[in-house]
């Protein structure tokens with residue numbers, strides 16, 4: 001039931017840490033993964049690598065989630081090539097060069113820019129794909145949120161590191177969750193469903209002192225590996241979740257409990 005036989009799935013930010021895993025899992029499940037990224041070269045490389053393992057199951061697409069014309073061009077090209085699009089995964093992670101500062105150090109302009117790029121981009125992609133999906137008669141939108149869209153930050157895990165949980169991220173990811181509910185309700189009855197995934201932290205070479213504190217708050221594994229979220233995405237993209245709409249699934253090895 002978790003198979004995606006023939007489904008055409010666009011993954012924004014498909015060339016990134018999680019995006020690559022998602023695209024590989026979609027292809028392995030029998031779908032066509034469209035690696036849609038602002039970094040066209042990286043998208044082409046990821047699609048080529050997946051295509052080598054799963055011939056004909058990956059394609060690259062240059063896409064900027066903050067530009068309506070870019071999204072429109074991608075939708076038109078995919079419709080032309082395949083006649084339909086089954087799903088889009090809002091997974092891109094846009095941020096400017098000053099993202100990730102301590103609360104006191106965040107400038108107003110940077111706050112606004114980072115929130116706009118990220119939750120604004122997720123809105124724009126969702127709006128434009130929903131228009132297409134409505135005309136098509138079906139569609140599936142999965143939004144990547146975060147455990148930090150669900151719970152208040154656990155700042156203590158960052159003690160002794162230069163890392164923090166950016167205030168913009170809390171605003172963005174909680175916003176993504178409510179955008180999910182809003183759209184699911186607004187589009188109810190149109191054949192389009194909208195759900196979210198809220199992962200905990202993904203291991204990516206973080207400092208040992210951070211890992212120790214983080215992992216102690218989990219059930220056993222601790223920080224997830226980048227491939228640990230793909231099963232939940234496949235579930236939400238597949239017919240196994242056909243009647244799940246407007247929901248969020250937290251995948252965090254118990255960190256938020």
Ligand SMILES: NC(=O)c1ccc[n+]([C@@H]2O[C@H](COP(=O)([O-])OP(=O)(O)OC[C@H]3O[C@@H](n4cnc5c(N)ncnc54)[C@H](O)[C@@H]3O)[C@@H](O)[C@H]2O)c1
Pocket residue numbers: 012013014015016017018019036037038039042063064065066090091092093094095121144145146147198199200201202203
């Ligand atoms: N990595 C984690 O620990 C973690 C945890 C929870 C949630 N998430 C969420 O998962 C998603 C993916 O995160 P990641 O860690 O894989 O990110 P990443 O930084 O590794 O990759 C993000 C990708 O988005 C692309 N991108 C940036 N701006 C873009 C734009 N305007 N248009 C199109 N593409 C653009 C980048 O080129 C990059 O390939 C994000 O929504 C993130 O918030 C990540």
